[in-house]
Amino acid sequence: MFEPNFDASEYDARLAKTRTAMAESGFDVLVVGDPANINYLTGYNAWSFYTPQVLIIPAAGDLVFYTREVDASGAVMTTRLSESQVRAFPERYVHQPDCHPMDWIAADMMEKDLGRGTVAVEMDTAYYTVRAHKSLENGLPGATIVSAQELVNWVRSVKSDLEIAKMRTAGKIMTNVMTTALDFIEPGVRQCDAVAEIYATAVRGLPDAGGDFTAIVPMIPTGPGTGIPHLTWSDKPFKQGEATVLELGACYERYHSPLARTIFLGQPPERLVSTADIVSEGMEAALAAVRPGVLAEDVERAWRDVISRYGLTKATRIGYSIGVGYPPDWGERTISLRPGDKTALVPNMTFHMILGMWMDGWGYELSESFVVTETGHERFASVPWGLTVK
Numbered sequence: 001m002f003e004p005n006f007d008a009s010e011y012d013a014r015l016a017k018t019r020t021a022m023a024e025s026g027f028d029v030l031v032v033g034d035p036a037n038i039n040y041l042t043g044y045n046a047w048s049f050y051t052p053q054v055l056i057i058p059a060a061g062d063l064v065f066y067t068r069e070v071d072a073s074g075a076v077m078t079t080r081l082s083e084s085q086v087r088a089f090p091e092r093y094v095h096q097p098d099c100h101p102m103d104w105i106a107a108d109m110m111e112k113d114l115g116r117g118t119v120a121v122e123m124d125t126a127y128y129t130v131r132a133h134k135s136l137e138n139g140l141p142g143a144t145i146v147s148a149q150e151l152v153n154w155v156r157s158v159k160s161d162l163e164i165a166k167m168r169t170a171g172k173i174m175t176n177v178m179t180t181a182l183d184f185i186e187p188g189v190r191q192c193d194a195v196a197e198i199y200a201t202a203v204r205g206l207p208d209a210g211g212d213f214t215a216i217v218p219m220i221p222t223g224p225g226t227g228i229p230h231l232t233w234s235d236k237p238f239k240q241g242e243a244t245v246l247e248l249g250a251c252y253e254r255y256h257s258p259l260a261r262t263i264f265l266g267q268p269p270e271r272l273v274s275t276a277d278i279v280s281e282g283m284e285a286a287l288a289a290v291r292p293g294v295l296a297e298d299v300e301r302a303w304r305d306v307i308s309r310y311g312l313t314k315a316t317r318i319g320y321s322i323g324v325g326y327p328p329d330w331g332e333r334t335i336s337l338r339p340g341d342k343t344a345l346v347p348n349m350t351f352h353m354i355l356g357m358w359m360d361g362w363g364y365e366l367s368e369s370f371v372v373t374e375t376g377h378e379r380f381a382s383v384p385w386g387l388t389v390k
Contacts, residue, residue: 002078004043005253006162011080014041015057017155022059028117029109030057030148031136034125035326037152038065039254042079046071049127049326051094052101056114064112066105068094102132106139115140120148126328153332157321159348163255164371167323167350169209170257171369171380174250177201178259178383181220181248186390187240187265191220191233202250214249215256215325221245226262226363229356241266245365247354249330250381256322256330257380258352260367263388275312275364276387279355282306283366283385286318286337286353290370290377296341303355312357319353322369345372 022030032038035049048071056064065075065086072088089104109115137145180201184194198218205211221231222244247260282303289302300318319337322330335343354367366385370377
């Protein structure tokens with residue numbers, strides 16, 4: 001028997017907070033297309049997001065979930081949504097040039113009186129296409145359609161204690177994943193074989209908590225590639241005299257705990273050693289700045305104050321809010337640790353702080369995932385800082 005990851009009271013609280021935010025924004029109906037937000041509000045977890053699926057939240061009354069016909073029974077089986085709340089568009093709408101699933105969804109919304117007033121739509125989610133939006137607009141001629149402005153994502157930004165427990169478990173898995181990766185990498189070992197070990201460790205998880213697929217694949221740029229973020233792997237071997245950056249993730253019941261470390265095979269150059277030491281000092285300062293009431297930009301400033309003393313700069317943000325995630329991203333697309341973000345930190349916000357220094361042909365990364373506590377922060381994983389040298 002499938003059960004959602006949380007009891008009904010947890011989902012009820014999430015829905016109540018979402019509806020409060022809807023009322024404050026003047027939204028009559030919310031169209032949720034981000035699979036992470038759908039999971040957050042219902043517990044639904046399936047690889048069905050490659051075709052259109054949306055959760056409709058009216059200001060009052062039952063939720064309605066629209067999905068593909070073949071996936072409807074899975075939604076009923078794995079959530080607390082009833083059969084009447086799961087509406088399936090017919091298979092004839094799948095991947096057709098002359099019709100779109102959102103045509104059917106919009107027509108059904110009109111029949112259910114869900115297509116009037118101010119309808120807020122998640123317009124900046126990876127799986128909600130331009131074509132889908134045009135179909136929705138055409139099918140809801142009487143509605144005022146506006147951007148939801150990541151409403152659910154902002155509700156998600158402060159976690160419940162139950163969610164923090166999931167992320168702590170993900171952090172324990174992450175500790176094992178990174179330790180495995182650092183132990184396995186040697187000169188002559190193929191990158192793809194290291195990734196196979198990473199995946200095996202991440203999915204195996206813990207004796208009492210199996211792992212899940214991560215929203216982002218392992219990113220392991222090596223050699224000159226360490227100066228560029230977001231590179232993945234090949235079948236080439238690791239080489240003596242080269243560095244490798246490991247930006248990896250662990251996932252437990254869709255909750256993520258990413259982590260980045262850097263390894264060098266052989267005698268590292270002084271510039272890499274010194275940069276690693278500076279980044280560790282900056283990480284210590286930034287984490288020391290984390291506490292309730294501090295602004296997101298203040299955490300970044302603590303980091304910048306350290307590296308500027310050594311003549312270094314970093315233009316990109318140093319962190320972002322994390323939690324539930326589906327491909328292609330584990331970030332929540334809300335709070336960023338960067339200049340200008342004046343979001344005040346509160347307990348149970350969770351972040352991935354990633355200090356990537358990408359230079360010309362070389363680079364270094366160190367990151368931590370953590371939760372804001374009443375007095376500071378708590379790291380989810382436990383892996384030593386600094387450059388690993390083998």
